[in-house]
Amino acid sequence: MLRLVRAHRPLLVALFALLALNVQAEDAVRFATNWKAQAAHGGFYQAIADGTYQRYGLKVTLIQGGPQVNNRPLLPAGRIDFLMTGNLLHSFDNVKNGVPTQVVAGMFQKDPQALLAHPGQGYENFAALKNAPVILIAKDGQYSWWQWLKVTHGFRDESLKPYNYNLGSFLANARAVQQGYAVAEPIYVENQGHFKPVVHLLADHGFSTYSTLIEARTQTIVEQPALVQRFVDASIVGWVNYLYGDRRAANALMRADNPEMTEAELESSVALLKAQGIVDSGASLTRGIGTLDPARIRDFYQQMVNAGLYQAGDVDLQRVATEQFVNQGVGLKEKAQLLAR
DSSP, X not given: OHHHHHHTHHHHHHHXXXXXXXXXXXXXXXXXXXXXXXXXXXXXXXXXXXXXXXXTTEEEEEEOOBTTBOOGGGTTXXXXXXXXXXXXXXXXXXXHTTOOEEEXXXXXXSOOEEEEEOTTSSOSSGGGGGGOSEEEEOHHXXXXXXXXXXXXXXXXXXXXXXXXXXXXXXXXOTTEEEEEETTTHHHHXXXXXXXXXXXXXGGGGTOOOOEEEEEEEHHHHHHOHHHHHHHXXXXXXXXXXXXHSOOHHHHHHHHHHOTTOOHHHHHXXXXXXXXXXXXXXXXXXXXXXXXXXXXXXXXXXXXXXXXXXXXXXXXXXXXTBOOTTSSSOTTHHHHHHHHTO
């Protein structure tokens, strides 16, 4: 036995060196989301479940957000490596306030923020929504995109009522309109109210922000660009596999993290993600999921200036996002293969 080991010693040394290299190449990454596990996070869970992150040399720990959890301060504090944020308003605020973070990918081409209405009440036309006697909007929406709705589409504060994330008021009043996440609240309305609501995506009416953004610290971008690239690329592939491949393992991980979620709800949300073009539409069809366009970011910022949320010059738009990690067609080959099956 000893002679056998000695005879193959060079091969064994090379094998152990290779194994050590593989271990060293797997970088630990902490990624925090902005809410509890749901289908809108599916691509990230998919990349864990099917080993995509591991194949890119990453060991990713996913940290959930939630109603009582604010993960945003963790990124500049260095306690996480990447953060999922809702839309560009958060990124504008970071730059305005001197927080050293930057967007490296826009995983959703459309913000899922929507207005929901009862069918048969004349609200099938978006322009009619401003005439609703009751429009239920939560506090954060009142101070952000509600201001845009007023300036751009003529909505009025007289209709505004607080929304506390309970469907009761909306379901009880057929003339009411309320905010909703387009891949979640329509499912809840159908389950509880037993009707399909009219759904108007703000993104389809000019609210041009990207959503489900990946942010990184500026220091990480400068000092570890290869790490950022691997995380972005693997996340993109994860989203391709989640939307177009076998997502059962990813759904199981999400249900473990968020037991309130059901398989049926996850699958209904995926159907809405695809039907509404939330993740994969427009430029992402040729540039790949996660694509960013500086002109679109400038357009959205100008809209927010017009709405009174910022003043011209408040935000250095060059510091909001970088395109260096996206727009490279990552995931297009995998998508074509999955769709060809």
